[in-house]
Amino acid sequence: MAELNIAIAGDLHDQWDRSDHDVLDRIRPDALLLVGDFSDGKSRIPELLATLELPLACVLGNHDAGKDGSGRTLRHQLELLGDRHCGWGLRELRPPGLAVVGARPGTAGGGYHLSKAVRAVYGPVGLQESAERISRAALSADPQLPLVLLAHSGPSGLGTQVDDLCARDWKAPACDWGDQDLALAVDQIRRRRPLPLVIFGHMHHALCHHQGERLSFRRDAQGTAFLNTASVPRHGVDQQGRALRHFSWVVFDDNGDLRHISHRWYGVDGALHYEQTLWRAALPAAGVLSPC
Numbered sequence: 627m628a629e630l631n632i633a634i635a636g637d638l639h640d641q642w643d644r645s646d647h648d649v650l651d652r653i654r655p656d657a658l659l660l661v662g663d664f665s666d667g668k669s670r671i672p673e674l675l676a677t678l679e680l681p682l683a684c685v686l687g688n689h690d691a692g693k694d695g696s697g698r699t700l701r702h703q704l705e706l707l708g709d710r711h712c713g714w715g716l717r718e719l720r721p722p723g724l725a726v727v728g729a730r731p732g733t734a735g736g737g738y739h740l741s742k743a744v745r746a747v748y749g750p751v752g753l754q755e756s757a758e759r760i761s762r763a764a765l766s767a768d769p770q771l772p773l774v775l776l777a778h779s780g781p782s783g784l785g786t787q788v789d790d791l792c793a794r795d796w797k798a799p800a801c802d803w804g805d806q807d808l809a810l811a812v813d814q815i816r817r818r819r820p821l822p823l824v825i826f827g828h829m830h831h832a833l834c835h836h837q838g839e840r841l842s843f844r845r846d847a848q849g850t851a852f853l854n855t856a857s858v859p860r861h862g863v864d865q866q867g868r869a870l871r872h873f874s875w876v877v878f879d880d881n882g883d884l885r886h887i888s889h890r891w892y893g894v895d896g897a898l899h900y901e902q903t904l905w906r907a908a909l910p911a912a913g914v915l916s917p918c
């Protein structure tokens with residue numbers, strides 16, 4: 627297995643265009659993952675994603691249903707995305723050799739709640755059933771492949787302070803706004819196989835009411851990394867007037883072990899202008915280094 631470089635685009639909120647494809651052409655990740663909230667149900671971004679040659683997987687967010695409770699808009703997004711969408715299912719990307727399992731599509735966080743649109747498309751799926759769909763998909767993945775859970779909202783259990791990864795920031799008191807079905811699925815999966823990484827968005831990095839920036843990374847005692855990729859807006863301009871495109875970046879080594887996680891801001895020419903390293907695997911202890 628070769629080293630795997632994965633680019634992740636957090637909530638797009640309409641900010642995805644040809645310049646992002648140009649950046650990807652230049653930086654050449656092995657795969658692209660997207661956590662949803664592309665737009666408010668417009669066709670443009672799913673149609674653009676369909677033109678990418680890069681192996682990709684995505685899950686839709688609460689905004690992708692538009693304001694259409696009938697489910698028609700959500701259903702149309704799903705049709706446009708085809709098997710690129712892996713909500714409640716497994717998508718094995720070969721190449722490069724990565725198992726991606728999508729969590730519950732269309733979630734807006736807050737424990738467990740199905741929107742009218744999600745209910746119209748998928749039926750009245752309960753919390754336990756949702757967790758089982760996610761864990762069943764994960765446990766059917768090839769155990770040789772690194773496993774990533776891809777969600778719109780992250781799991782509950784990642785903290786109750788306003789700047790925690792999935793905490794409510796728009797209304798006091800701050801509280802855990804993560805999804806309980808995803809937390810349950812994480813537990814179920816980890817009893818049976820390693821789960822190195824859970825990726826999500828929804829809770830934007832910039833907190834409401836000028837409360838600062840949210841934490842976007844945590845690795846727990848069982849070795850699972852949790853990454854919030856929702857840098858919104860993901861298109862920006864720096865003080866020198868250079869256009870920037872945000873991607874989160876994950877590297878698995880050739881043993882399938884997680885090596886590196888960061889947020890990156892690229893110029894439209896593919897130059898890496900800024901990087902915030904969130905985590906890097908420790909080097910082996912001196913005693914186990916092999917001689918040159």
Ligand SMILES: [Fe+2]
Nearest residue numbers: 663687688828
């Ligand atoms: Fe969202």
